[in-house]
Amino acid sequence: MREDNRRYGSIDGLRAILAISVFIHHYVITYVWKTKGIWVRPESDFYNHLGQASVGFFFIITGYLFTKKMILTKSNWLDFFIGRVFRIYPIYLFSAFVVILYSFYRTDFSLHVPIKSFLFELYNWGMFVTPSINGNNNASLMLAGVTWTLSYECFFYIMLP
Structure with a gap:
């Protein structure tokens, strides 16, 4: 543990290995998508578990770190929640904006769905549900379909109080 009691070097190393594993998992999925035109889980159980098991371990580590930070150090959960929102939402909103802009580019910048449907799609993207x-x-698929993890992360935050 570092002197400031906020980091565990061994956990950081494990998180790096898990991140690389998830990257490889996504690479295999994207490779199949680009070469065969289908978005499917890897045929190999090894590559599939690189992603699934790694994400599972990430959630376990998150639970541990949240518990340590919020319960043992008596942190203010509201300040922590606001800090996480400003850490996650700006990059997510930017990414979603790029996806929306590209989607309009692909449709010649014209609205192809009723305005009510489009507004509902935007609302869903704001809630980490990513429809068309x-x-x-x-x-x-432009975000690799992984926004579901942000919903789980938000669930962790909601559970803090």
Whole structure:
């Protein structure tokens, strides 16, 4: 543990290994998508588990770190929650904006769905649910379909109080 009691070097090393494992998992999925035109889980159980098991361990580590930070150090959960929102949401909103912009580019910058449907799609993207955007059914694939993890992370934050 570092002197400031906020980091565990061994956990940081494990998180690096897990991140590389998830990267490899996503690479295999993307490779198949680009070469065969289908978005499917890896055929190899090894590559599939690199992603699934690594994400599972990330959630376990998150639970441990949240418990340590919030319960043992008596941190203010509201300040922590606000800090996490400003850490996650800006980059997510930027990424979602790029996906939406690209989706409009693919549809010649014209609205291909009713405005009510489009507004509902935007709302869903704000809640980390990634449906099609303006008729682009592959919109969620631009973010590798991984926004579901952000919903789980938000669940951790909601559980803090």
